[in-house]
Amino acid sequence: MREFLGKLLDRGHLLACCAVNLTEVHAGMRENEKAKTEQFLDSLEFFPIGPEVAKLAGSLSREWRQLGHSLSYTDLNIAAVGIHHDIALLTSNQKHFPMPELSLYPLPAA
Numbered sequence: 001m002r003e004f005l006g007k008l009l010d011r012g013h014l015l016a017c018c019a020v021n022l023t024e025v026h027a028g029m030r031e032n033e034k035a036k037t038e039q040f041l042d043s044l045e046f047f048p049i050g051p052e053v054a055k056l057a058g059s060l061s062r063e064w065r066q067l068g069h070s071l072s073y074t075d076l077n078i079a080a081v082g083i084h085h086d087i088a089l090l091t092s093n094q095k096h097f098p099m100p101e102l103s104l105y106p107l108p109a110a
Contacts, residue, residue, distance in 0.1 A: 004108055008090075016045035018081045020074045047081050056080040060099060069098065
């Protein structure tokens with residue numbers, strides 16, 4: 001994964017996160033991973049979830065619910081950050097992000 005992310009940086013890609021990503025990482029982090037994980041997270045650009053992003057997440061929720069898709073609060077907020085800032089989402093869970101206006105960048109198979 002380190003090599004993959006390094007190649008993205010070499011190609012000029014920005015690596016970023018939002019509050020939801022930080023919450024998810026901290027929820028699953030093992031104690032022995034804390035120092036390296038914090039160092040990595042501190043190197044990322046941070047995109048806050050302000051009022052405009054929150055409104056967009058709510059609109060996405062309503063739109064997709066009307067289409068019969070129940071999407072999680074976390075995924076909706078992550079998608080809204082990507083759409084609002086016009087940035088691609090690096091994910092291995094592409095089915096969680098069906099929004100055509102969101103650019104997805106698949107993670108390599110582990």
